[in-house]
Amino acid sequence: MSDALTLHRVPEDWTPPASWERMTIPTNEAGDVLDTPRVLGWRAAVSFTLDITTRELFAQPVGYADPDTGDSERAERAALLGEFATTAHFVTGILPARLLLGGLPLDYEPHVATAEVINSLLEEVEPLAREVADGAIPVHGQSGTTLDWSPEATDAYQAARHLIERRPYRGTEYDFPYQGVRFLDAAEVFRHRPDLVDPEWSDLGDQDLSHVFSRIGYRVETAVDSSPELREALTALARGSRVSPPDDRDTDVEFSLRLVGRRAWLHQYRRAAADGREPVDIRWWPGNGVHAHRVQDTSTDEDLEAITTRAVQDAAAQGIKLVGTTGWAAELRTQRRTEVRDQLAAIGAEITETEAKLKPKKQQRRAVLARVLSWGTVESDSHLGRLSGLSHTAVRSLRDALTDETDD
Numbered sequence: 001m002s003d004a005l006t007l008h009r010v011p012e013d014w015t016p017p018a019s020w021e022r023m024t025i026p027t028n029e030a031g032d033v034l035d036t037p038r039v040l041g042w043r044a045a046v047s048f049t050l051d052i053t054t055r056e057l058f059a060q061p062v063g064y065a066d067p068d069t070g071d072s073e074r075a076e077r078a079a080l081l082g083e084f085a086t087t088a089h090f091v092t093g094i095l096p097a098r099l100l101l102g103g104l105p106l107d108y109e110p111h112v113a114t115a116e117v118i119n120s121l122l123e124e125v126e127p128l129a130r131e132v133a134d135g136a137i138p139v140h141g142q143s144g145t146t147l148d149w150s151p152e153a154t155d156a157y158q159a160a161r162h163l164i165e166r167r168p169y170r171g172t173e174y175d176f177p178y179q180g181v182r183f184l185d186a187a188e189v190f191r192h193r194p195d196l197v198d199p200e201w202s203d204l205g206d207q208d209l210s211h212v213f214s215r216i217g218y219r220v221e222t223a224v225d226s227s228p229e230l231r232e233a234l235t236a237l238a239r240g241s242r243v244s245p246p247d248d249r250d251t252d253v254e255f256s257l258r259l260v261g262r263r264a265w266l267h268q269y270r271r272a273a274a275d276g277r278e279p280v281d282i283r284w285w286p287g288n289g290v291h292a293h294r295v296q297d298t299s300t301d302e303d304l305e306a307i308t309t310r311a312v313q314d315a316a317a318q319g320i321k322l323v324g325t326t327g328w329a330a331e332l333r334t335q336r337r338t339e340v341r342d343q344l345a346a347i348g349a350e351i352t353e354t355e356a357k358l359k360p361k362k363q364q365r366r367a368v369l370a371r372v373l374s375w376g377t378v379e380s381d382s383h384l385g386r387l388s389g390l391s392h393t394a395v396r397s398l399r400d401a402l403t404d405e406t407d408d
Contacts, residue, residue, distance in 0.1 A: 093263030102164030109168035131156035151183035182238035202273030205324015304329035
């Protein structure tokens with residue numbers, strides 16, 4: 001049994017602040033409009049926030065955010081209350097270190113807006129929050145340590161959210177128990193079926209690795225659809241701490257949506273394939289700069305291959321296995337060529353702008369030169385060209401044009 005969490009209760013004498021806006025309804029239960037609206041609860045909720053890093057659990061009564069609240073204030077509020085786990089968090093394997101487990105709504109049920117109810121619920125949530133904290137899987141990456149979901153953490157989180165959000169309806173016809181689901185641990189799935197693993201995953205960089213998450217789910221789902229035996233085997237592996245063994249209704253599992261721990265497993269798989277070396281994305285490798293500098297816009301494919309090979313060798317000498325090397329040098333060459341194209345476009349735009357500004361002056365020059373030529377004096381085309389900043393052939397062309405006009 002892990003250590004209990006530190007609980008941050010509301011004060012025993014806590015009452016809803018007078019600044020909170022009351023929730024009112026203009027009709028009675030029959031739908032008739034009332035002369036005086038019914039006053040119910042408050043436009044507020046109690047947020048139950050778990051800080052996994054510090055192992056603290058908070059009960060935080062907060063009014064609903066004003067629509068006109070500024071971005072900075074919204075950001076401060078989000079940092080205080082924690083991050084709400086969306087579908088995207090499960091798909092990408094991101095378990096927020098400061099997690100919003102759920103909110104106790106105070107809108108329509110004023111009887112739960114008491115310190116006794118809030119603190120009692122906080123104690124009920126604590127064992128589930130502890131399971132979330134204990135089940136979080138550390139993922140060590142170049143940008144630091146983040147967390148991924150395990151089956152236990154996912155199940156406990158969903159149970160805690162249900163417990164919090166259904167509290168106002170406890171004992172009523174609107175109450176219902178937590179309908180647990182069963183989850184698959186990616187590590188167990190691929191240990192059971194290593195043939196589903198793509199060896200290329202071990203060489204992917206961090207960005208490409210994140211793109212594999214959905215492909216992993218699709219690969220398992222496709223294999224399950226084509227193999228009743230695999231479906232049966234994986235159903236036996238699926239787990240959820242508050243869930244009884246699956247009955248007939250539960251066996252048709254959408255595995256792609258219930259496969260958790262994918263990100264943690266991918267990073268661990270990449271590390272295991274490095275044979276004791278430290279897998280480092282070439283884009284994060286400190287020695288990257290020297291080799292990246294060798295990539296030029298004029299580099300050939302052979303040059304890029306040689307540069308990448310040298311980088312891999314230098315890193316290996318430091319006990320590092322570079323990953324994400326495929327296409328790395330080509331991307332740099334593309335960036336260099338884009339910079340050159342941008343330079344060409346800038347020069348072209350500057351010339352176009354300059355020529356537009358010079359157009360009146362050119363017209364003025366032609367008029368003055370034509371006036372000089374009209375005198376009929378003996379001045380060479382070369383001499384007039386030097387004076388006007390034109391070639392002698394341009395002066396000759398204008399002289400001939402004026403002669404033709406005179407003849408006509």
